[in-house]
Amino acid sequence: MRTITLSNGKTVEVECLSCALTSGLIEPDGGVIIETEHFHAHQDVAYPIKGLVILASKRHIKCLDELTEEEKLDYINIMTNIRKAQREVLGIDYVYYFYNEDTTHHFHTWLVPRYDWMNEFGRSVESVRPVLLHARNNKNTEENQQKVMNAIEALRNALN
Numbered sequence: 001m002r003t004i005t006l007s008n009g010k011t012v013e014v015e016c017l018s019c020a021l022t023s024g025l026i027e028p029d030g031g032v033i034i035e036t037e038h039f040h041a042h043q044d045v046a047y048p049i050k051g052l053v054i055l056a057s058k059r060h061i062k063c064l065d066e067l068t069e070e071e072k073l074d075y076i077n078i079m080t081n082i083r084k085a086q087r088e089v090l091g092i093d094y095v096y097y098f099y100n101e102d103t104t105h106h107f108h109t110w111l112v113p114r115y116d117w118m119n120e121f122g123r124s125v126e127s128v129r130p131v132l133l134h135a136r137n138n139k140n141t142e143e144n145q146q147k148v149m150n151a152i153e154a155l156r157n158a159l160n
């Protein structure tokens with residue numbers, strides 16, 4: 001079991017954070033961006049980057065090769081639609097995709113938009129963690145949080 005502290009200060013004990021989010025037990029800040037039969041998209045606002053999306057499977061699996069045929073189709077289709085919405089409503093030119101199979105949660109892919117300020121952390125995969133940490137530690141202003149919330153809303157409107 002893991003103890004998760006919610007944004008309202010309450011703590012909950014969950015076996016798997018992804019299960020708690022995709023089942024609706026925990027409501028992510030900013031709400032659900034889009035939900036399909038097999039997937040659930042939201043933002044972890046602890047990393048205040050406009051248009052960052054986490055796409056989690058609803059089934060508790062860890063690895064890409066555990067997806068069923070139906071889930072595979074749903075995955076690529078919803079991910080493509082999210083990517084398109086990031087481009088069309090947020091003007092995002094490039095996205096980095098990241099997922100790790102040895103997660104303590106379950107199968108979820110990060111879609112991390114690339115912004116100019118990220119270049120100081122290098123390019124490619126080595127920049128992802130420093131970028132996320134920099135956002136969490138230095139971009140957590142009320143103004144930026146509002147931009148992040150607006151972006152979530154814009155994506156939700158474009159996708160639903």
Ligand SMILES: [Zn+2]
Pocket residue numbers: 016017018019020059060061105106
């Ligand atoms: Zn799970």
